[in-house]
Amino acid sequence: MYSGYATKKDTKEYFRSILENFPNIKKETLYSEIKDLEFLPSRLGFGTYRTHFLVKEHKDALREALLSGINVVDTASNYGDGASEILIGNTLKELIDAKRITRSQVILITKGGYLQGKNLKIHLDNHHSLKDVIPISNYLYYSIHPNFLDTEIKISKKRLGVETIDVYLLQNPEHLLKTMEKKEYLKKLESSLLFLEKKREEKKIRYYGISSNTLVLPPQHKENVDILSILKIAPPGFKVIQLPANLLEIGYKELYYNNESLIDIARKYHLWIITNRPFNSFYNNQLYRFCIPPSEFKEGEENPESVMIQLENQLKVLENIFLKILSEKHFQFDETYPSPYETINYYKNLLSDVEATYALIQNLIIPFQKTVSYIKFLLEDLKEKQELLQIMEIYYEYIKILNYTLSFLPKYISYKNSLKMKEIENKLQSFDENLKNLPLNLQIVYILLNDKIHTVLTGMRRVLYVRQLQKIYSIEIPEKKIVANNLISIF
Secondary structure, eight states, rough: BBOOOOHHHHHHHHHHHHHHOOOTOOOOBBBBBOOOSSSBBBSSSOOOOOOOEEEEEEEEHHHHHTTTOOOOEOOTTTTTGGGGHHHHHHHHHHHHHHTOOOOOEEEEEEEEEEHHHHHHHHHHSSSGGGOSSSETTHHHHHOOOOOHHHHHHHHHHHHHBBEEEEEEEEEEEEETTSSSSSHHHHHHHHHHHHHHHHHTTTTEEEEEEEEETTTTTTTTTTTTOOOOHHHHHHOOTTTEEEESSSSOOGGSOTTTTTTTTTTHHHTTOOOEEEEEEEEEEEEEEEEEEEEOOSSOOOSSOOHHHHHHHHHHHHHHHHHHHHHHGGGGGOOOOOSSSSOOHHHHHHTTTTTHHHHHHHHHHHHHHHHHHHHHHHHHHHHHTOSHHHHHHHHHHHHHHHHHHHHHHHHHHHHHHHHHHHHHHHHHHHHHHHHHHTTTOOHHHHHHHHHHHHOOOOOOOOOOOOOHHHHHGGGGSSOOOOOOOGGGGGTTTTO
């Protein structure tokens, strides 16, 4: 295990080397200087939510990031059931042993709070750590009890391969507010923070803080963790907050606190402000993914919208044939036997996320199988055997088209979302000169950095993504608020 932790001297040397090797990079866009923090963090952070140590592509991306200007790496003990922390530990060891980087140049952030998978088994075997546990589901539990955190810190240090964690965050303490009054919540939170202060004194961690989805909610909201209440009870080592920020989730800059925003307060108290989910937004019960993936359709291929319409029309025609043929058997599509055409037609207009589309398809397979099996059973029960041969040909054609439609649906949703995101990109460019000629992902990072956010965490699971996002380092971020900063009306 590597001793030491990130230092101001060595992180400064890290960025000096980057600026020397990449002359187009702007110093102010590359890293932040935060009073009271004994290191310099990059303004882009490497988020590892969906990374795994067995995936070479993820390791290559992390290596690329660490060697080219990103010295902030964020993870959590439950990410990939520990696989993300192991990925970081393995990659860091490789680079340190090769003398490409030093331990004291890298800022490692991890979090604790969730119990699931292997972590849950570890805590079940270690009974004294299972105190004040809140069930979230049958396979997911939550706790920030000191005993639990003590075990979590030991596990994380081992996976990361370090003696000291630079920043340890309590992950989503708003779970406590779902089960108790605010007074009791603050008491438990204070106990956890005092424990982390003790770990800081023991040099097991360097700084600590909170990562919360509800820091950005109005103070009167029942699940808001309330930055002012936290600051009243926070020990000296409380120096970091992490929160969601993107084009739609803008609570971080709303003037909720006597004409001050969460960002204003955090900067006043010299907190390191880290934002996550810049390209994923939950807004009006809908998920938006602010990215424009490369088109999967080659030039000259038929427009995906036309393909989808053709497939749906074919399904509709064939289903109407079945209704006519089976009219004497009183067959109708209903809740028990849903119409694939009507179901797909309904959901295709609601979906905007490819991953959600794949999940939906998995949920549709069983009811669709039930429908087509019942249709087949009724068709085979027809009296006219000669006609049956022709009818079964129609049936198998229907199955073929249905399967192709389901396989095509994610591509169609990706295409549709790309059109929507391209429209947003164009509108942002028209709103503000600063955003012209920038792709959507860099527009968003630009806006967040212009909002005085210190570090923007992004998921960069491929080297290509790292290189795309690091183009922000060569762009100067103005002190003055840009026009597009508050134009959310495009939605």
